[in-house]
Amino acid sequence: MTRLPITKTPKVYVGGAFIRSESARVFPLKDADGNFFANIPQCTRKDLRNAVEAAAKAGPGWAKRTAYNRGQIIYRLGEMIEARAGEMAEALLLGGASKAAAAREVAATVDRLIYYAGWTDKYEQVLGNVNPVAAPYFNFTVTEPMGIVGVLAPEASPLLALVSLFAPAITSGNTVVALASTSQPYPAILLGEMLATSDLPGGVVNLLTGFRQEMIPTFATHRHLRALVGVANADERKALAIGAADSMKRLQLLKAEEPTDWFAEAAQSLYAVRDTLEYKTTWHPIGA
Amino acid sequence: MPTLTAKKISTRPSRPAPELIFGDLWEFDPAPETADPKLKARYDLFINGQFVAPKSGKYFDSINPANEQKLAEIAQASAADVDVAYQAAKAAYDNVWGKMPGRERAKYLFRIARLLQDRAREFAVAETLDGGKPIKESRDFDVPMAAAHFFYHAGWADKLDYVAPGRRVAPLGVVGQVIPWNFPLLMLAWKLAPALAMGNTVVLKPAETTSITCLKLAEILQDAGLPPGVVNFVTGAGDVGAAVMNHPIPAKIAFTGSTEVGKIIMRSLAGTDKKMTLELGGKAANIVFDDAPLNQAVEGIVNGIFFNQGHVCCAGSRLLVHEPVAEQVLTKLKNRIKVLRVGDPLDKNTDIGAINSKEQLAKITSLVASGVKEGAVLFQPSGRLPTKGFYFRPTIFSGVSMSHRIAREEIFGPVLSILTFRTVDEAIEKANNTAYGLSAGVWTDKGSRILKMSTELKAGVVWANTYNKFDPTSPFGGYKESGFGREGGRQGLLDYCKLI
Numbered sequence: 001m002t003r004l005p006i007t008k009t010p011k012v013y014v015g016g017a018f019i020r021s022e023s024a025r026v027f028p029l030k031d032a033d034g035n036f037f038a039n040i041p042q043c044t045r046k047d048l049r050n051a052v053e054a055a056a057k058a059g060p061g062w063a064k065r066t067a068y069n070r071g072q073i074i075y076r077l078g079e080m081i082e083a084r085a086g087e088m089a090e091a092l093l094l095g096g097a098s099k100a101a102a103a104r105e106v107a108a109t110v111d112r113l114i115y116y117a118g119w120t121d122k123y124e125q126v127l128g129n130v131n132p133v134a135a136p137y138f139n140f141t142v143t144e145p146m147g148i149v150g151v152l153a154p155e156a157s158p159l160l161a162l163v164s165l166f167a168p169a170i171t172s173g174n175t176v177v178a179l180a181s182t183s184q185p186y187p188a189i190l191l192g193e194m195l196a197t198s199d200l201p202g203g204v205v206n207l208l209t210g211f212r213q214e215m216i217p218t219f220a221t222h223r224h225l226r227a228l229v230g231v232a233n234a235d236e237r238k239a240l241a242i243g244a245a246d247s248m249k250r251l252q253l254l255k256a257e258e259p260t261d262w263f264a265e266a267a268q269s270l271y272a273v274r275d276t277l278e279y280k281t282t283w284h285p286i287g288a
Numbered sequence: 289m290p291t292l293t294a295k296k297i298s299t300r301p302s303r304p305a306p307e308l309i310f311g312d313l314w315e316f317d318p319a320p321e322t323a324d325p326k327l328k329a330r331y332d333l334f335i336n337g338q339f340v341a342p343k344s345g346k347y348f349d350s351i352n353p354a355n356e357q358k359l360a361e362i363a364q365a366s367a368a369d370v371d372v373a374y375q376a377a378k379a380a381y382d383n384v385w386g387k388m389p390g391r392e393r394a395k396y397l398f399r400i401a402r403l404l405q406d407r408a409r410e411f412a413v414a415e416t417l418d419g420g421k422p423i424k425e426s427r428d429f430d431v432p433m434a435a436a437h438f439f440y441h442a443g444w445a446d447k448l449d450y451v452a453p454g455r456r457v458a459p460l461g462v463v464g465q466v467i468p469w470n471f472p473l474l475m476l477a478w479k480l481a482p483a484l485a486m487g488n489t490v491v492l493k494p495a496e497t498t499s500i501t502c503l504k505l506a507e508i509l510q511d512a513g514l515p516p517g518v519v520n521f522v523t524g525a526g527d528v529g530a531a532v533m534n535h536p537i538p539a540k541i542a543f544t545g546s547t548e549v550g551k552i553i554m555r556s557l558a559g560t561d562k563k564m565t566l567e568l569g570g571k572a573a574n575i576v577f578d579d580a581p582l583n584q585a586v587e588g589i590v591n592g593i594f595f596n597q598g599h600v601c602c603a604g605s606r607l608l609v610h611e612p613v614a615e616q617v618l619t620k621l622k623n624r625i626k627v628l629r630v631g632d633p634l635d636k637n638t639d640i641g642a643i644n645s646k647e648q649l650a651k652i653t654s655l656v657a658s659g660v661k662e663g664a665v666l667f668q669p670s671g672r673l674p675t676k677g678f679y680f681r682p683t684i685f686s687g688v689s690m691s692h693r694i695a696r697e698e699i700f701g702p703v704l705s706i707l708t709f710r711t712v713d714e715a716i717e718k719a720n721n722t723a724y725g726l727s728a729g730v731w732t733d734k735g736s737r738i739l740k741m742s743t744e745l746k747a748g749v750v751w752a753n754t755y756n757k758f759d760p761t762s763p764f765g766g767y768k769e770s771g772f773g774r775e776g777g778r779q780g781l782l783d784y785c786k787l788i
Contacts, residue, residue: 126453126454127779129777129778131759131761131762131763131777132761133757133759133761133762134436134759134761135757135759137754137757139759139761139762141762141763141777141779144743226768234559237558237559238558238559239558241554241555241557241558241559242555242558244554245551245552245554245555245558246551247723247768247769248547248550248551248554248566248568248768248769248770248771248772250772269454269455270453270454271452271455271787278748278767279748279763279765279774279779280742280747280748280749280750281748281749281750281762281763281764281777282742282749282750282751282752283749283750283751283752283754283757283762284738284752284753284754285753285754
């Protein structure tokens with residue numbers, strides 16, 4: 001008699017815990033052959049607000065970690081994915097990727113994390129500086145993380161794009177609430193399990209699954225989200241900008257109608273780190 | 289909880305230090321600045337290198353807020369004029385400025401800086417007449433700082449490879465800019481200099497009450513031989529500003545003004561690809577600890593809130609005083625503001641000049657009335673104010689709580705709200721408990737506390753043991769609802785380019 005395998009109930013990773021949607025709603029996910037695979041949490045606005053709360057709690061602690069420590073933790077996340085690369089590639093196959101393409105996306109994702117792990121203790125030296133003001137003051141400009149960053153992942157490259165969008169934000173000490181690809185949510189579910197074992201404090205990265213149109217209005221208007229990065233279509237960009245105006249939220253949105261090559265060298269950059277930083281300038285008199 | 293320096297407070301009454309109380313005891317002889325501001329009776333629009341009449345043929349009066357007398361007529365632009373200005377800016381970008389080597393652009397900016405320095409006193413008088421600020425400020429701050437901004441950014445024009453390490457930068461194209469009335473010439477320089485250094489061309493609208501130094505600068509642009517269309521000035525009120533923002537040509541909009549208007553702009557540009565820099569309002573906390581050098585701190589508090597009549601987005605309008613020294617600081621402050629001289633802005637001894645407009649005076653008056661109504665304790669020195677013109681006495685409110693309107697809303701006038709705190713954490717909590725995040729001040733003798741406060745305060749500029757200091761090399765701009773983007777320094781240039 002063959003043994004019936006135990007299937008996993010997908011849960012999203014929020015506040016360092018694996019949760020179902022507060023609404024108890026799910027949507028069915030099919031594999032590439034059209035067979036039922038699992039029920040995915042259909043997160044709500046309330047789940048988003050809860051995730052923002054978790055991110056807010058984690059924020060100050062994460063931002064105060066030393067740059068060296070943040071770098072090691074992001075590197076550790078890369079280690080966790082590399083170690084389970086086969087399993088992650090399987091998750092990508094669900095969306096119809098070829099085996100080679102899936103393996104390539106996992107490898108590129110790990111490399112991207114290693115890239116940003118190396119930036120944690122360097123970006124400040126490149127972006128900040130001392131300013132030679134024309135008066136007897138010591139004046140310097142440093143960066144600070146903006147706070148909680150909302151991430152809207154595109155449908156394609158469901159792992160690589162998601163990681164490429166949130167990694168630069170956490171590099172500097174921001175915390176993140178991300179909405180995964182609606183059509184290919186499972187890699188984000190699996191990524192949550194890897195985040196949980198990566199030493200990244202709970203609440204630093206919160207991953208939601210669900211329907212974009214249900215969540216975008218709350219991403220736009222939630223006052224505690226200080227920035228939104230991601231990919232959006234023209235209507236979404238307009239709605240996000242109108243909502244963001246209420247709290248002067250910073251927007252860095254790529255156009256869904258002009259697909260991004262997430263494998264390209266240009267998809268990783270110091271300037272993606274800068275996009276979720278504020279510059280702060282301090283003056284102090286020089287004297288006895 | 290961090291402990292604060294324990295200070296023994298002497299309870300023994302001691303003889304108060306002798307003070308000179310001037311008040312109304314002695315009349316001062318007037319000491320007016322007499323340089324000729326060389327005003328024209330009528331100013332046209334500046335488009336494509338020429339002064340041109342507005343299509344509507346209409347003009348509005350610009351008055352001197354110090355005596356309500358008419359200074360000049362200013363052209364009333366329309367959307368059609370704005371369009372002509374943008375066409376000129378686009379042609380100048382496509383044919384001349386966008387292609388010009390950086391070292392040549394630099395020379396034009398250096399020339400502008402030099403020509404402005406040559407005519408500094410004339411510009412200072414014009415600025416004071418038009419806006420009401422004390423001549424000592426326009427002479428010693430606004431005009432020299434404006435020239436410094438052109439000089440600083442000039443040198444960047446041929447060094448742009450160093451702006452964004454690892455990437456190359458390119459200009460955005462045409463930019464539209466709208467500036468406020470509190471520092472008319474200086475805001476103009478903050479906007480123009482980085483935009484031009486980066487290779488963009490500009491359509492700019494000054495505030496309707498303070499257009500004169502902008503149009504005088506147009507004369508300097510002509511004298512400098514700046515190619516036609518690189519800079520265009522359109523004048524008028526909010527409708528002209530909206531036309532500048534919403535025109536299809538500009539790739540970027542830069543605005544300095546109120547948070548309320550900033551939000552309207554952000555909504556109106558939603559769905560476009562225009563980049564934005566918004567430098568908006570503030571409600572800065574100026575925090576004084578018990579170990580601060582108090583006399584120095586009092587000077588800093590006065591400078592923080594009464595500089596330019598408090599018409600400063602980064603004004604230190606919320607004073608947070610450590611409880612052990614609160615009474616002492618209040619007494620010192622009261623004595624200090626009793627000797628501030630309010631009056632003719634052209635007088636070299638004037639500390640507080642005229643409020644910029646009747647509308648602003650009404651707004652300040654109504655917010656001060658709300659402070660009284662909500663139970664804060666008002667102090668204003670006595671003394672005569674000029675009978676004509678718009679003036680407001682330096683005002684201190686003590687006993688203010690965080691929920692009072694005067695502790696939450698930007699007053700943009702010479703009005704200080706005083707709150708107290710007991711611990712470092714309480715100071716940080718109160719300072720950050722605002723939708724704004726432009727600037728903050730910290731006064732303490734303890735270096736480690738300065739660095740902690742500077743780290744914790746959610747503000748783009750932190751002044752430690754000083755206040756209201758500015759420099760072209762020093763990036764300025766806000767967190768949260770004080771807007772985004774920076775002006776000045778290497779970081780400010782990044783907002784006028786695209787990375788390639």
